[in-house]
Amino acid sequence: MNEQLPCRTALITGASSGLGRGLARWFATRGVQVFAAARREQQLEELAKECREAGGKLEPMRLDVSDSDDTIRRIRELDERVGGLDLVIANAGVGADTPAKRLEWEDVKRIIDVNVTGAAATLCAVLPRMVERDRGHLVGISSLAAYRGLPGSGAYSASKAFLYIFLEGLRVDLQRTHIKVTSIHPGFVKSEMTARNKFPMPFLLETDDAVERMARAIVRGDSEFAFPWQTSSLMKFAKVLPNGAWNMVARRMMR
Numbered sequence: 001m002n003e004q005l006p007c008r009t010a011l012i013t014g015a016s017s018g019l020g021r022g023l024a025r026w027f028a029t030r031g032v033q034v035f036a037a038a039r040r041e042q043q044l045e046e047l048a049k050e051c052r053e054a055g056g057k058l059e060p061m062r063l064d065v066s067d068s069d070d071t072i073r074r075i076r077e078l079d080e081r082v083g084g085l086d087l088v089i090a091n092a093g094v095g096a097d098t099p100a101k102r103l104e105w106e107d108v109k110r111i112i113d114v115n116v117t118g119a120a121a122t123l124c125a126v127l128p129r130m131v132e133r134d135r136g137h138l139v140g141i142s143s144l145a146a147y148r149g150l151p152g153s154g155a156y157s158a159s160k161a162f163l164y165i166f167l168e169g170l171r172v173d174l175q176r177t178h179i180k181v182t183s184i185h186p187g188f189v190k191s192e193m194t195a196r197n198k199f200p201m202p203f204l205l206e207t208d209d210a211v212e213r214m215a216r217a218i219v220r221g222d223s224e225f226a227f228p229w230q231t232s233s234l235m236k237f238a239k240v241l242p243n244g245a246w247n248m249v250a251r252r253m254m255r
């Protein structure tokens with residue numbers, strides 16, 4: 001075990017940019033052996049070099065999580081090789097507009113393939129061995145969008161709600177074990193994903209700020225961590241609104 005952190009090895013998907021990259025660097029520079037997975041190898045190599053220069057240990061892993069069979073096989077091989085991954089963060093994700101009146105199946109499918117199938121495969125790959133060992137920590141990067149179907153983003157909201165509820169179900173089942181389960185719900189954070197957004201993003205956070213908050217929540221072993229408080233309070237309130245009231249709020253958001 002690492003002196004400062006309760007984990008020795010970590011796998012983080014979607015580590016070539018944004019929040020995943022930041023989390024990979026955060027853990028690698030604090031003595032954790034990080035396996036950084038994504039499709040873009042060059043970005044991962046650059047991150048590995050950056051971590052090496054900062055005294056950290058990070059190994060790039062080319063992985064397309066939408067290929068669930070390959071994801072399960074490769075993660076299980078890695079888990080075997082390192083004698084059990086302590087921390088697994090299912091962070092890889094994609095976003096796309098999916099407005100009901102101009103809905104494209106390809107956009108919906110891509111979101112399901114990465115955010116739902118990819119995230120579930122990542123977690124399912126390691127869970128049986130974690131149960132055998134009775135230790136480990138599963139983390140999923142969901143979103144505040146999971147709390148309600150957002151206008152123009154039904155597929156994205158639904159994909160993040162899947163991850164949220166899947167993790168909650170796992171947490172309930174694993175109550176009497178030493179396996180921790182954390183779902184993280186960021187608001188708007190600067191990244192390649194949000195750089196494409198054409199709408200206003202209230203309380204937009206810097207990537208490093210969000211990474212620091214997320215990493216601390218993971219280390220604390222929070223069951224659910226939603227931030228920043230301004231947007232998370234609004235979305236938690238929206239979660240309990242009746243459908244008619246939410247329709248009105250969503251109409252205002254669309255304007």
Ligand SMILES: NC(=O)c1ccc[n+]([C@@H]2O[C@H](COP(=O)([O-])OP(=O)(O)OC[C@H]3O[C@@H](n4cnc5c(N)ncnc54)[C@H](OP(=O)(O)O)[C@@H]3O)[C@@H](O)[C@H]2O)c1
Pocket residue numbers: 013014015016017018019020021037038039040041063064065066091092093094114118141142143144185186187188189190191192193194
């Ligand atoms: N930024 C926000 O405001 C925000 C808010 C709430 C939740 N989130 C969630 O946070 C996570 C990270 O997003 P981000 O904002 O940091 O966006 P980002 O910079 O676009 O990062 C997305 C990451 O996912 C990886 N990825 C995409 N498709 C993949 C695939 N098929 N296989 C493996 N990796 C794949 C990308 O790597 P490659 O392209 O190299 O494969 C990239 O590293 C996502 O799950 C997102 O939904 C973000």
